[in-house]
Amino acid sequence: MSKGVLATDKRGIRELGAEEKVGWDEVTQGVTLNSFVGESENAAFLKAEERNYNDFNSYTATVASWRIIKPVYNRDICIDCQNCWVWCPDTSIISRDKQMLGIDYDHCKGCGVCVEVCPTNPKSLLMFGEAEETEAALASWPEKKKKEK
Amino acid sequence: MAITSIKNLKEFSTNNDRFEGAHLLCPGCAHSMIVRELMNCTDDNLVLASNTGCLEVSTAVYPYTSWDTSWIHIGFENAATAASCAESMYKARKRKGTLKDPDAPVKFVAFGGDGSTYDIGFQWLSGAMERGHDFTYICLDNENYANTGGQRSSATPVGAHTTTAQAGSVSYGKKQKKKDIVAIMAAHGAPYVAQLAPNKWKSMAKGFQKALETEGPCFINTVSACTTEWKFDPKDTINITDLATDTLMFPIYEIIDGHELNILYRPKNVLKVEDYLGAQGRYRHLFKPENKHVIERIQKDIDEKWELLQRREEARI
Numbered sequence: 276m277s278k279g280v281l282a283t284d285k286r287g288i289r290e291l292g293a294e295e296k297v298g299w300d301e302v303t304q305g306v307t308l309n310s311f312v313g314e315s316e317n318a319a320f321l322k323a324e325e326r327n328y329n330d331f332n333s334y335t336a337t338v339a340s341w342r343i344i345k346p347v348y349n350r351d352i353c354i355d356c357q358n359c360w361v362w363c364p365d366t367s368i369i370s371r372d373k374q375m376l377g378i379d380y381d382h383c384k385g386c387g388v389c390v391e392v393c394p395t396n397p398k399s400l401l402m403f404g405e406a407e408e409t410e411a412a413l414a415s416w417p418e419k420k421k422k423e424k
Numbered sequence: 425m426a427i428t429s430i431k432n433l434k435e436f437s438t439n440n441d442r443f444e445g446a447h448l449l450c451p452g453c454a455h456s457m458i459v460r461e462l463m464n465c466t467d468d469n470l471v472l473a474s475n476t477g478c479l480e481v482s483t484a485v486y487p488y489t490s491w492d493t494s495w496i497h498i499g500f501e502n503a504a505t506a507a508s509c510a511e512s513m514y515k516a517r518k519r520k521g522t523l524k525d526p527d528a529p530v531k532f533v534a535f536g537g538d539g540s541t542y543d544i545g546f547q548w549l550s551g552a553m554e555r556g557h558d559f560t561y562i563c564l565d566n567e568n569y570a571n572t573g574g575q576r577s578s579a580t581p582v583g584a585h586t587t588t589a590q591a592g593s594v595s596y597g598k599k600q601k602k603k604d605i606v607a608i609m610a611a612h613g614a615p616y617v618a619q620l621a622p623n624k625w626k627s628m629a630k631g632f633q634k635a636l637e638t639e640g641p642c643f644i645n646t647v648s649a650c651t652t653e654w655k656f657d658p659k660d661t662i663n664i665t666d667l668a669t670d671t672l673m674f675p676i677y678e679i680i681d682g683h684e685l686n687i688l689y690r691p692k693n694v695l696k697v698e699d700y701l702g703a704q705g706r707y708r709h710l711f712k713p714e715n716k717h718v719i720e721r722i723q724k725d726i727d728e729k730w731e732l733l734q735r736r737e738e739a740r741i
Contacts, residue, residue, distance in 0.1 A: 308489040310444075317528075318442045318492035319467040326492075333446040333488040341451065357433040361625050362662055364456040366445040373434040382445025386452035386651075387659030 322371065334382075338365075342385035344402045347412040348378055352399035359389035359400060396420055426467035426529065427637070430629040439464040442492040448482035452658025454648040454665065455479050455564050457622045459535070462562065463493070465632045468529040471514075473498060473506035475545055477537030478571045479564060501545035507534035508557035508641075531636050532559035538579035539569045541645075542603050553612040553641045560635040560642045563605065566650035574653040578603045581673075582725070583718045584706050586653070591709040596718050601725070609643040610679040616642040618678035620688075623665040627676060627688045634678075647674045655705025667700040672730050677737075685736045697723045 308331045311318070318326060328334050355375055360368040367383040369376040378389075390400045396419055403412040429435040442463045449456050455478055463470065473496040474480040483490040484497055498506045511532045517523050534552075536545055541563040549561060568586050569575040576589040581602045585591040589598040610617045616638045620628040628646070635642035649665050651658045668674045669689060676689040698719060701707035710718050 310492050322440050331487050333490040334444040336446040338446045357437040360437045364453050366441045370437045384451035391659050
């Protein structure tokens with residue numbers, strides 16, 4: 276288990292493992308949580324898959340249980356406009372080299388903002404029930420809508 | 425200064441996010457949209473500080489942190505102080521030559537909600553602006569104390585229902601006007617002050633980059649639609665923000681050096697304020713016949729404010 280939390284208590288500064296949690300009474304001056312294992316670099320130059328995440332980074336956690344509906348992504352219709360990427364509140368749109376690759380279902384909370392901002396016709400992202408299979412959802416994709424005059 | 429390209433969204437999207445998912449903000453919260461955009465605007469090292477508020481309590485839930493940069497959690501009121509002191513210490517250590525990598529560019533940013541900016545941290549913010557530190561303060565304005573259950577703050581607009589300014593048979597919600605924080609900060613003589621909105625991502629990114637580039641204390645007020653307390657569907661965050669900017673409830677403008685005002689977005693069709701009010705549950709009571717005068721007052725205030733902004737822009741003073 277990686278270490279990284281520095282806790283200051285009555286015994287002085289010491290390093291804790293992820294499994295060892297300190298209570299509020301023990302922490303008297305401050306806690307440092309390290310996002311990465313070892314020497315931290317500027318993460319702006321590293322893609323998510325190249326980073327050495329620590330157990331304390333929320334990237335390693337999941338909020339998938341918050342969802343009751345999920346967005347399903349249809350690659351065939353997508354025009355890579357990246358509207359969903361810029362407005363996703365949960366950093367859950369995986370976009371690499373100007374292309375959208377998919378949705379990070381570990382961090383998506385199912386808010387539906389990406390579907391609202393999708394400009395294609397029909398939309399290349401749609402909300403489906405959490406239990407629905409992706410193949411079944413893609414098979415039931417709606418046809419192109421004609422413009423209403 | 426490593427500014428990232430914001431020519432179009434495709435180029436902007438090649439940036440690597442430094443704000444991680446699985447934070448505990450509500451689904452559809454605009455806070456994280458704004459924070460992500462700020463952190464994607466630059467490749468520099470960032471030192472961030474947060475006032476207590478939704479952003480702070482939901483991005484650092486022990487044992488997790490959602491930040492891939494240095495981030496300081498401090499008291500309710502003093503993120504401005506923390507950021508400015510970090511900046512002073514950085515300068516001092518640079519002068520003494522005790523920094524490990526003295527050439528690495530570093531930017532200092534403080535975040536605060538509207539409660540900690542308009543009310544509780546106002547004195548600290550004002551002090552930091554006056555001392556002239558090289559940092560940027562970003563207010564995530566969701567117009568109430570959303571973290572503690574939606575109490576009124578001095579950012580709450582006229583007529584809004586909050587848990588401490590309730591609408592009912594006696595009252596129509598908050599009766600007082602919203603504080604004009606942008607004008608107050610401009611009056612400090614800050615080199616760059618702006619009001620921006622996340623739905624206009626490009627003007628927001630431009631504003632953030634300008635603020636980070638400018639030497640001296642910069643202040644940015646951003647509109648952050650709150651699904652929980654404004655009472656709308658999480659998926660409508662951007663639609664509501666669109667309405668806010670198109671009805672001119674939140675005009676987007678910047679003030680340079682305390683006097684030069686530029687309007688950054690002029691809606692093609694200015695919508696009536698009823699469209700914005702009707703889309704949110706917190707204004708529902710205003711559509712009763714006895715509260716018609718409140719809507720008229722809000723519309724009148726908006727028109728006057730827009731007229732003032734346009735006049736000031738034309739005057740070029």
